[in-house]
Amino acid sequence: MSSSKKPEPASEYGSGTKVAVVDVHAGNFQALWTCLHMALRQATFLALDCELSGLGHRGAMRAKSIQERYTHMRNAAQTRALLSLGIACFKDLGEGRGFQVQVFDVLLFSTKEYVVEPGAITFLDRHGFDFNKHARMGLRFTPGSQILSKANAKQDPHYGTLSTTTSKTGANAVQPSVRTLFELLLLDNRPIIVHNGFLDLVFMYEALYTALPEQVETFLADISDMLPRIYDTKVMAEYHLHEEASYLEYIFHQCLVRKCKEIPLSPAPYVFAMRRQGQWLRELPVRVTPVDDQQSKGKEVCLQFAAHGHCHLGRKCERAHDVVRVVQEAILKPPTSAAAKRRQRRKRAKMSQQHDKETENQDQSQVTKAHAAENTFETEKSHLSRIPKEESQQQYGNDQNEDVDIDESTDYDEQDEEENIKQQENNLHHVSEHEASITSTSADSKEQTAGNIKAGTSSVPHQASSQGHRAGYDAFMTGYVFACYNHLISKTQIEDATNKLYLSGKPRPLLVHKSAYAKFSPTHLELRQSRK
Numbered sequence: 001m002s003s004s005k006k007p008e009p010a011s012e013y014g015s016g017t018k019v020a021v022v023d024v025h026a027g028n029f030q031a032l033w034t035c036l037h038m039a040l041r042q043a044t045f046l047a048l049d050c051e052l053s054g055l056g057h058r059g060a061m062r063a064k065s066i067q068e069r070y071t072h073m074r075n076a077a078q079t080r081a082l083l084s085l086g087i088a089c090f091k092d093l094g095e096g097r098g099f100q101v102q103v104f105d106v107l108l109f110s111t112k113e114y115v116v117e118p119g120a121i122t123f124l125d126r127h128g129f130d131f132n133k134h135a136r137m138g139l140r141f142t143p144g145s146q147i148l149s150k151a152n153a154k155q156d157p158h159y160g161t162l163s164t165t166t167s168k169t170g171a172n173a174v175q176p177s178v179r180t181l182f183e184l185l186l187l188d189n190r191p192i193i194v195h196n197g198f199l200d201l202v203f204m205y206e207a208l209y210t211a212l213p214e215q216v217e218t219f220l221a222d223i224s225d226m227l228p229r230i231y232d233t234k235v236m237a238e239y240h241l242h243e244e245a246s247y248l249e250y251i252f253h254q255c256l257v258r259k260c261k262e263i264p265l266s267p268a269p270y271v272f273a274m275r276r277q278g279q280w281l282r283e284l285p286v287r288v289t290p291v292d293d294q295q296s297k298g299k300e301v302c303l304q305f306a307a308h309g310h311c312h313l314g315r316k317c318e319r320a321h322d323v324v325r326v327v328q329e330a331i332l333k334p335p336t337s338a339a340a341k342r343r344q345r346r347k348r349a350k351m352s353q354q355h356d357k358e359t360e361n362q363d364q365s366q367v368t369k370a371h372a373a374e375n376t377f378e379t380e381k382s383h384l385s386r387i388p389k390e391e392s393q394q395q396y397g398n399d400q401n402e403d404v405d406i407d408e409s410t411d412y413d414e415q416d417e418e419e420n421i422k423q424q425e426n427n428l429h430h431v432s433e434h435e436a437s438i439t440s441t442s443a444d445s446k447e448q449t450a451g452n453i454k455a456g457t458s459s460v461p462h463q464a465s466s467q468g469h470r471a472g473y474d475a476f477m478t479g480y481v482f483a484c485y486n487h488l489i490s491k492t493q494i495e496d497a498t499n500k501l502y503l504s505g506k507p508r509p510l511l512v513h514k515s516a517y518a519k520f521s522p523t524h525l526e527l528r529q530s531r532k
Contacts, residue, residue: 018284028280043090044190049474054117084471182204236493241485253326
């Protein structure tokens with residue numbers, strides 16, 4: 001491509017057709033290392049997003065104390081795993097030519113035992129995550145502290161170090177590994193863009209850097225030293241543009257309908273070669289028109305989905321879950337006249353009452369099913385108790401290698417049965433809760449998009465609202481939003497948003513800096529010294 005040729009506009013590359021995402025895994029990591037290295041070193045800014053195996057208890061994510069929130073995130077990062085890392089590299093071409101965009105979806109496989117939550121499996125599977133490929137082709141890494149001697153480092157296949165002579169094109173001087181890939185992110189102090197990224201940074205620190213410190217002040221000091229310029233697009237949407245909603249898909253589609261769509265975007269030259277060869281490349285469509293199916297026609301948009309990016313009824317909601325309609329029909333735009341405001345309040349109150357009623361019916365249905373299972377269990381136990389042991393063994397069979405007494409194996413008292421039923425109901429509640437919360441990282445990860453059952457791979461047509469909730473695509477959306485916001489807000493506002501992370505339920509964002517009373521962690525100081 002000659003320098004005089006104008007790059008493809010966003011309406012052709014990103015917002016109108018497809019986004020090219022390069023899948024990085026153990027089968028092509030060495031071959032793609034040079035592309036990764038050059039893309040990271042030459043980028044003007046980097047957008048990151050994570051896919052996780054779970055978040056733990058959601059209630060702890062909204063604790064009043066920041067230290068309590070961090071303690072919960074730390075525990076989650078130490079017991080759950082980072083499954084994939086999305087990296088979107090935006091290179092400013094200058095002279096109004098827009099950005100060259102390279103998007104990578106890095107598949108990771110932790111060698112440490114970790115928890116996989118049922119809600120996370122359901123959510124990721126519905127959004128196209130291939131668990132078989134993850135087990136076969138994920139890049140192996142060991143989370144936590146990895147302070148190794150040079151002799152041990154040479155023996156560890158999952159550990160690598162950056163050479164001090166590494167240049168912006170000297171990819172051969174680097175030993176490829178997951179940790180060296182993360183260390184490339186730390187070079188040159190380039191801006192790092194996240195969306196609701198507090199949890200993402202905690203997971204990346206534990207998985208790809210070293211063990212998390214106990215105190216949040218120490219963690220913030222380390223992060224501010226590692227990444228001097230962090231921007232959270234949710235902070236910018238909430239505090240500077242005052243968007244009606246701030247989950248990632250909403251602000252992304254808002255940018256598409258604004259003048260931001262005129263920002264030229266162009267893929268890297270090697271993408272065309274990958275497209276011709278049909279290797280390592282996924283081209284994800286960006287839907288800019290409402291879902292056109294029989295189940296969605298004539299239905300109102302769910303206001304809870306419109307405002308938060310997810311609905312607690314999930315697929316059972318009778319209304320449409322379509323972010324494109326939310327933006328194009330200005331569902332969240334505040335009315336101008338007093339009469340319109342009254343109508344909107346009445347409409348939202350009525351819909352809220354209907355949602356509550358549907359939720360009660362759903363909960364009652366689950367309880368009824370649990371009681372039915374309990375009654376069936378009681379009937380079967382009563383029947384078995386009347387059958388002599390010899391007859392029961394003859395009727396149901398008795399393995400010669402396993403002498404099981406049926407009466408003893410099913411001998412529960414009433415209290416145990418009640419606790420079992422309660423536990424089943426809690427499990428049902430937690431599964432639905434996780435389906436409404438699990439991301440991305442940089443779902444509205446972790447806060448809203450991380451739990452939406454609305455991607456294009458969903459089995460329910462009217463719930464399909466996007467191709468989101470994959471790390472690479474979400475990273476692209478995050479970077480594109482940041483590029484647009486640079487045209488929409490002043491430089492003063494951009495500087496004001498530097499090193500601030502969104503906190504749910506708090507009036508102000510979290511400032512990422514080293515306080516006068518905090519110290520760097522010893523492992524961070526040792527790792528920083530090793531990079532010099």
